[in-house]
Every structure is written in structure tokens, then in C-alpha cells.
Amino acid sequence: MELDEPPRSRLQFPALPTARSDGGDTTNVYSFVQPKININPINSAIGYLSTWPAYGAGQTSIQKHKPCAESDIRTTRLRKQNASAVSKPRYLEKLESYLRIELQSLDSAKVISQELRLQPYRDVFDYFMEDFKTYKPLLCAIKNEYEVTLAHQREEIRSLEPLKAMLVSVSERCDKKIQEIYENEGHEVKSLKIEKDNLLKLINKLKEEKISLQVQVAKLQEEMEKLYLMYRNESDARKLLIADINELKHQEDLRLAQDHKEQGEDPVTLAVALRVARNDLTRTQVLLNTMKADYGDVVPRRDFENQEKNLAASVKKIELLQKDFSQLQLEHKSLLELNQQVVQQRDSLCNEVEDLETSRTSRPVWEKCVDIFPEDSQRWSELCEGKSTDQLVDILLTELGTRVLKEKDFFPGMGIGDDVPIHLRHEGQVKNLRLSLKEVYGMIKEIWKDKCAIDQQKGKQSSLSEFMINYLQKKFGDASIEWSYSMHNTCRIQLINKQIHSVYRVLVGQMDEDLYCALFHGHEHLLTELTNADSSTIGSLTREQFRLQLRRVFPSKSSDEIQELLDTAVSQLKPGDENIHYKSLFSEDEEGNPSRFILLIxxxxxxxxxxxxxxxxxxxxxxxxxxxxxxxxxxxxxxxxxxxxxxxxxxxxxxxxxxxxxxxxxxxxxxxxxxxxxxxxxxxxxxxxx
Missing domain, CATH: 1.10.238 (Recoverin; domain 1)
Structure with missing residues (x-):
């Protein structure tokens, strides 16, 4: 067979056969294109190729024979032996050359894809099928079956890729777990080794103790043997002494018997004495039986008297219990009646509550007050936050009173009668100084400080109203009555400032000065005690020292109240401070508003x-x-x-x-x-x- 082919860089091949993606029949998938290789007609007999190798001359036909027969095996062996002596056909050399060139080009391009390396073999197989018309159907079927099998294998590989990834991840996790187990086992092995060493040391120590104890036991056994020998000797000596004593007693008894025998006694006298003794015994026995029969059920008088006393005491106790029981019955009846009255009172109160709920008015809409103070609505909102109705009324009255007081130029005099407080006794109009809250509170502090000092010197308490007007006269002269009226009215309208309003109540007699002092100046004693306890004089105490001083100054307060005061003091600490700066807890602003700590007290x-x-x-x-x-x-x-x-x-x-x-x-x-x-x-x- 000869091949005539024009020179070209690469052979032109038909389209690559591929498997159908829909998994359908791939028998008719491949379209074989006639290769552009000019191949001379093949000199062959019908149904048999004789191109190469030629195993013998004149073999132009295939004889019918049994497959895999012994003659066929010999023929095949003979052909293999002669194959090296026969030259290859040009057609085969051309195909091998083409295949070699394609593979070299793929190797030079560093292509490692198996699909691309398989493509040249497919092309060669297509040429082979096209040239051998007789075997084309069989070869085509073989190729298609291989392609279907490869496609099926690809699908299976593709379906197993997620499993492979999962297997890799599982393998990594398992490796990690195994590594962790190894590490944990390593720690356990180390701990076990350490424990083993400790146990070995303990065993060695116990062995040493055992050896020392064995030595002691051996010594004690030797001493025991010595003591036992001593005991045996003493025991034998004692037995010998007892035998000697018994022998001596026996000899003494024999001697006494011999002496008694020598003296002798009258048998008749002895018989009479025996008879008299027997009669006395019989008489005594009869008397004893008679006394048992007569006094067997009789108790002693002492026991009888004790039982009588116990009986009388029990009777008295029962009588007292009976009286208590009767009294409890009466109390129970009275409590039942009282319970009925309480139930009736409760029912009536419930009815009153229901009537009040139906007839009560709704809570005022305090937001309307914002319209009265449009220029200061933000301050009104801050003042009203979290306040009760009574507190809101005080706030509103204070705001309105402050505005009215600022608009008033003069105060009407209240006269000079006895029913008028001393600091307000004046006829005619008094000028309104329009004092600020800061000025009023500063003046109150000065007046109260001087009053306390003078009262302490005199040893008695003076009237605040009288002391106030005297102090103002000394300081302001003729303007004292203006200061007195201005301060009095300012304190009167300050319902939300409890300390300043309490001064007004003291001036008009609605509050004792003792109550004012205890309420608004009682904390000064605590400040004095804290200052005395501060040995460092830096104005700070530890929390435990602060707690002890609170307990000392306020002995009647409960533990919860003391803890609340301590928590309030701690809450005002700066970050990082451990000690309590107690002086800052007793601060007040210019208008007399106290700190949180003073307000809590x-x-x-x-x-x-x-x-x-x-x-x-x-x-x-x-x-x-x-x-x-x-x-x-x-x-x-x-x-x-x-x-x-x-x-x-x-x-x-x-x-x-x-x-x-x-x-x-x-x-x-x-x-x-x-x-x-x-x-x-x-x-x-x-x-x-x-």
C-alpha cells in the first residue's frame, strides 16, 4: 500500500468525537469525514489484508479454521519470529510518523491533558477505519463503545469530585484530630511519667521504711524473747511459791484440827443447839410468809404522799388550762366578731374606692404649662421629668410665684401687731429688692452661722425671726426691713427648694428650729467625724473606714441604708480612684441645692x-x-x-x-x-x- 500526500505542517482530521451530554445513544454521534490522505488501492484478496507483515508468499486467502486452534497458535508464533525480518508498509510508517509528530508537538507545548494526547490516536483510528472499508462497521462500533464507556467514566468521575473534596476535608479533619489526640496523649504520657517517677520514689521510700520496720521488728522480737524468758522464770517462781503456801496452809489446818480434837466438845450440847436453830428458822419462815401475804399489795407511805402531791398539782394545772381554754374561746369569738367588722369595713372601703374611681377626675395635662413659659420650654420639660402631681404643682407655683415676685415693686406692710412675726413688723409699703436665690441663700447661711455661735455662747436658743431682723439691722441699717421682706417672700415661694422654704416655715412657726437643724445640718456632724478619722488630712478615706464612720454616726440605720450611702459615695468616684474623697460629698451649689449624698441623708x-x-x-x-x-x-x-x-x-x-x-x-x-x-x-x- 502506498500513500501519496501533499506536504503540509499538520494533517487535516475530522471533528473530535464527543459523547452526548444528555446521556443518549452515541452510536450515530460520530460523523466520519474522508481524510485528505491519498492512499493507493490495497493489493489484497477478498476479506484479507496482505500489506504487512508478510508471513509467507502466496497467502492471499483465509482458510476456514477453528479459532485459537493449535495450528493457529503455531502460525502466530511463526509470524512473530519472522516479523523482524519483514519491512513495515509505508502506510503504517506514515501513521506512526504522524502520531509521533503530534505527540512531540504536545510535549513541546507542555500539554498534560490526557484528552489532547488521546486525540491523535483517535485521528489515526479514524483513518484506519476509512481505509479499511471491510472492518469499518466493526471498528466504528468498537470506537463508539469505547467513547460511550469513556463518557460514562467521565460522568462518574465528575459525580465523584464532590466526594473527593469531602474526603479531602474529612481526611484533614481526621488528621487534625489525630494530631490533637497525639498531643493530648503526649501530655498524658508526660503526666503519667511524672506520676510514675513519683510513685517509684514513694515505693523506694516505702521500701526503706519497710526495711527499717523489719529491723525494728527484729529488735522487738529479741526483746520479746528476753521478756518471755523473764516471764517464764517469774511464773515458775510464782507457782513454786503458791505450792509452798498451799502446803503451809494444809499444815496449819492439820494443826488446828488436831488442837480442836484435843479440846473436844459435848455432842448433846451441839444437838440441842442445832434443834433450837431449826425451830427459830421455821418460826422466822412462817412470819415472813405471813407478812408477804398481808403487805404484798401495800405501798410505802412516802410514795403514797408523793403521788397525792402530784395528783393535786395535776388537778390545779388542769383547772388553769380549762380557764385558759375558756378565755381563748371568748377571745376567739371576739376575734370572729372583729373579723366580721373588718370584712364589712373592707367591703365599704372597696365600695368607696369604686365610687372614687368612677367619680375621680383625670390627671392634669401638665404639657399645657409649656405654653405659659414658651421661652423656657426646655427647662420646664427637665423640671417635670419623673415628678409626681404634687411635685409638679410645687414647681408650677414656684415658677408663677417667682414671676409675680419679680413684677412687684413694693410689699404691703403687715403691721406691728403681736400676731405678726418680729422680722415683718412694719407699717407702710416696703421696697422689693428682687433678690436672687443665690443672694438669699448666702444671707441665710451667714445668719444661721452667727445664730448657732451666739446660741452656743449663751446656752439657750433664740428666735430665728428676732435674730434675723437684728442681724439685718446691724448689716444694712435702714434697708434691713426691705431685706427682711424680700428674703421672707423669696423663701415663701420656693416650694421646690426644701431648705430655703423650710427657713420660711421656721420664721412663721410651722417648723421647729431643732427639726430644721437636724434635717439640713445633721450631715455636718458626719463631716466632722470623717475629718477626725482622716489621719492623713488629705480629704480621703478607704471604703472600710468610711463604712465604720457611717455606722458610728448613724447607729440606728439598717445595713441596707448604710450600704446605700456607701454606694452613693462610691458612685461619685473618678475612674481609678480607690479611696473616697469625702469632702466632695458635702458640696452644695450657690442656690442651696445639696449633692446626691446629702440629699440621700x-x-x-x-x-x-x-x-x-x-x-x-x-x-x-x-x-x-x-x-x-x-x-x-x-x-x-x-x-x-x-x-x-x-x-x-x-x-x-x-x-x-x-x-x-x-x-x-x-x-x-x-x-x-x-x-x-x-x-x-x-x-x-x-x-x-x-
Whole structure:
């Protein structure tokens, strides 16, 4: 067979056969194109190729024979032996040359794709099929089957790629876990080795102790043997001594018997004595039986008297218990009646509550007040935040009173009568100085400081109204009455500033100076004690020192109240501070508004007074109160109160002197507690801070 082909760089091949992506039949997928290789006609017989190798001359036909017969095997072996002697056909050389060139080009291009390396073999196989028409159907079927198989393998490989990735990830995780297990086992092995070494040391130590104990046991055994020999010797000696003693006793008995025999006694006398003894025994036995029969069920008189005493005591106890039981029955009946009354009272109160709920008015819309102060709406919103209705009314009255006071040029004089406070006694109009809150509070501090100093020197308490007008006259002369009226009215309208408004209440007699001092200056004693406890004089104490001083100054406060004061002080610390700077806790602004710490002390003081007054109210009931009833209630609530304090409370409650308490008429409960509310009334234990 000869091949004629024009020179070219590469052979032209048909399209690459590919498997169908839809998985359908691939039998008719491939379209074979006639290759552009001029191949001379093949000299062959019908159905047999004789191109190469030629294993023998004149073999131009295929004889029928049995496949894989022995003759066929010999022929094949003979052909293989002669193959090296026969030259290759040009057609085969051309195909091999083409295949070699294509593979070299792929190798030079560094192509490692197996699909591209398979393509030249496909092309060669296509040429082979086109040239051998007789075997084309079979070869085409073989090729298609291989292509289908390859496509199927590709699909399976593609489907297994996720599994491969998952297998890789699982393998990595497993490797990581194995590595962690190895590391953990390494730590465990180290710990076990250390434990093993310790145990070996312990075993060696125990072995040494065992050896020492064995030595001691050997020594003790030797000593035991010596002691045992000593014991045996002593035991034998003792037995010998006992035998000697017994022998000596026997000899003594024999000697005594011999002496008695020698003396001799009268047998008749002995017989009479024996008979008399027997008679006495019989008589005694009869007497004993008679006494048992007569007095067997009789108890001793002493036991009988004790039982009589116990019986009498039990009877008295039963009588007392019976009386107590009767009394409890009566109390139970009275409690049942009282319970019925309470239930009826509860039902009536519930009805009243329902009536009040139906007839009550809604809470005022405080947002309307913003329209009254349009230029200061932000301040009004800040003041109203979190306030109750009563507090909002105080805020509104304070704001309105401040505006009215600023617009007023003169105050009308209140006259010079006895019912007018001393600092307001004046006829005619008084000029309004329009004092600021800062000026009023500064003047109050000066007046109160001088008053406390003078009262301490004189040893008695003076009237704040009288002292105030005298102080203003010394300082301002003729303008003192203007200062007095301006300060009085400023304090009167400051309902939201409790300290300044309390000065007004003291001036008009609605509050005692003792209560004002305890409420707004009681913390000064705490500041003094803290300063005394500060050995470093730097104005700071540790938290434990601060707690101890709080407990010392306020002994009646509970642990929760002390902790609340401590937490408030700690909350004002700067970041990083450990000690408490106590002086900053007692600061006040220019208008008298106290710090959080002082405000908390004042609130706790007010809560103690309210609790005390509430306990008194519960003891007194709802009827008018007599002085002796109030006295009994105060003693019941505060048993530790002294007589002087008790008398002062009673005289201030009934607004009379101590001598007139016995003839004082009963006072209404509302008026009584209104009088007590203006006095510094508290439990005795709560006065330590003063």
C-alpha cells in the first residue's frame, strides 16, 4: 500500500468525537469525514489484508479454521519470529510518523491533558477505519463503545469530585484530630511519667521504711524473747511459791484440827443447839410468809404522799388550762366578731374606692404649662421629668410665684401687731429688692452661722425671726426691713427648694428650729467625724473606714441604708480612684441645692420620721387623743425614751406647757399629728447624729 500526500505542517482530521451530554445513544454521534490522505488501492484478496507483515508468499486467502486452534497458535508464533525480518508498509510508517509528530508537538507545548494526547490516536483510528472499508462497521462500533464507556467514566468521575473534596476535608479533619489526640496523649504520657517517677520514689521510700520496720521488728522480737524468758522464770517462781503456801496452809489446818480434837466438845450440847436453830428458822419462815401475804399489795407511805402531791398539782394545772381554754374561746369569738367588722369595713372601703374611681377626675395635662413659659420650654420639660402631681404643682407655683415676685415693686406692710412675726413688723409699703436665690441663700447661711455661735455662747436658743431682723439691722441699717421682706417672700415661694422654704416655715412657726437643724445640718456632724478619722488630712478615706464612720454616726440605720450611702459615695468616684474623697460629698451649689449624698441623708431622715409617726398613728386609732394616751403610745413605740424628751413631745403636740398637760382636753388626731410634724420627733436610738 502506498500513500501519496501533499506536504503540509499538520494533517487535516475530522471533528473530535464527543459523547452526548444528555446521556443518549452515541452510536450515530460520530460523523466520519474522508481524510485528505491519498492512499493507493490495497493489493489484497477478498476479506484479507496482505500489506504487512508478510508471513509467507502466496497467502492471499483465509482458510476456514477453528479459532485459537493449535495450528493457529503455531502460525502466530511463526509470524512473530519472522516479523523482524519483514519491512513495515509505508502506510503504517506514515501513521506512526504522524502520531509521533503530534505527540512531540504536545510535549513541546507542555500539554498534560490526557484528552489532547488521546486525540491523535483517535485521528489515526479514524483513518484506519476509512481505509479499511471491510472492518469499518466493526471498528466504528468498537470506537463508539469505547467513547460511550469513556463518557460514562467521565460522568462518574465528575459525580465523584464532590466526594473527593469531602474526603479531602474529612481526611484533614481526621488528621487534625489525630494530631490533637497525639498531643493530648503526649501530655498524658508526660503526666503519667511524672506520676510514675513519683510513685517509684514513694515505693523506694516505702521500701526503706519497710526495711527499717523489719529491723525494728527484729529488735522487738529479741526483746520479746528476753521478756518471755523473764516471764517464764517469774511464773515458775510464782507457782513454786503458791505450792509452798498451799502446803503451809494444809499444815496449819492439820494443826488446828488436831488442837480442836484435843479440846473436844459435848455432842448433846451441839444437838440441842442445832434443834433450837431449826425451830427459830421455821418460826422466822412462817412470819415472813405471813407478812408477804398481808403487805404484798401495800405501798410505802412516802410514795403514797408523793403521788397525792402530784395528783393535786395535776388537778390545779388542769383547772388553769380549762380557764385558759375558756378565755381563748371568748377571745376567739371576739376575734370572729372583729373579723366580721373588718370584712364589712373592707367591703365599704372597696365600695368607696369604686365610687372614687368612677367619680375621680383625670390627671392634669401638665404639657399645657409649656405654653405659659414658651421661652423656657426646655427647662420646664427637665423640671417635670419623673415628678409626681404634687411635685409638679410645687414647681408650677414656684415658677408663677417667682414671676409675680419679680413684677412687684413694693410689699404691703403687715403691721406691728403681736400676731405678726418680729422680722415683718412694719407699717407702710416696703421696697422689693428682687433678690436672687443665690443672694438669699448666702444671707441665710451667714445668719444661721452667727445664730448657732451666739446660741452656743449663751446656752439657750433664740428666735430665728428676732435674730434675723437684728442681724439685718446691724448689716444694712435702714434697708434691713426691705431685706427682711424680700428674703421672707423669696423663701415663701420656693416650694421646690426644701431648705430655703423650710427657713420660711421656721420664721412663721410651722417648723421647729431643732427639726430644721437636724434635717439640713445633721450631715455636718458626719463631716466632722470623717475629718477626725482622716489621719492623713488629705480629704480621703478607704471604703472600710468610711463604712465604720457611717455606722458610728448613724447607729440606728439598717445595713441596707448604710450600704446605700456607701454606694452613693462610691458612685461619685473618678475612674481609678480607690479611696473616697469625702469632702466632695458635702458640696452644695450657690442656690442651696445639696449633692446626691446629702440629699440621700435627708431622705433617710424624713423616712425615719414618717415611719415613727405612722407607728404612733396605728397605736392611737381614729378618736380624739388625750395626753396620757399619746404618752402610752410613745412609750410603746419607743421604750427607751427618757422623761424629758417624752414631756417635750407631749407639750409640743398639745401646744401647752408640761404643767398644763393634765387639764388639757383631747385633741383631734389630724391636728395632733400636724403639731408633731413640725417637731423633731424620732426614736431615741436615732438621735446619735445630733
Amino acid at each position: 435627708q431622705n433617710q431622715f424624713s423616712a425615719e420620721r414618717k415611719k415613727y409617726l405612722k407607728e404612733l398613728r396605728n397605736k392611737l386609732g381614729n378618736n380624739p387623743v388625750k395626753p396620757e394616751e399619746l404618752k402610752a403610745a410613745i412609750v410603746a413605740v419607743d421604750p427607751a425614751i427618757d422623761e424629758e424628751t417624752l414631756g417635750r413631745y407631749l407639750s409640743r403636740a398639745f401646744q401647752v406647757s408640761k404643767d398644763q398637760l393634765e387639764v388639757t382636753k383631747p385633741l383631734l388626731l389630724k391636728q395632733l399629728f400636724q403639731n408633731l410634724g413640725a417637731v423633731n420627733v424620732r426614736k431615741t436610738g436615732a438621735t446619735a447624729q445630733e
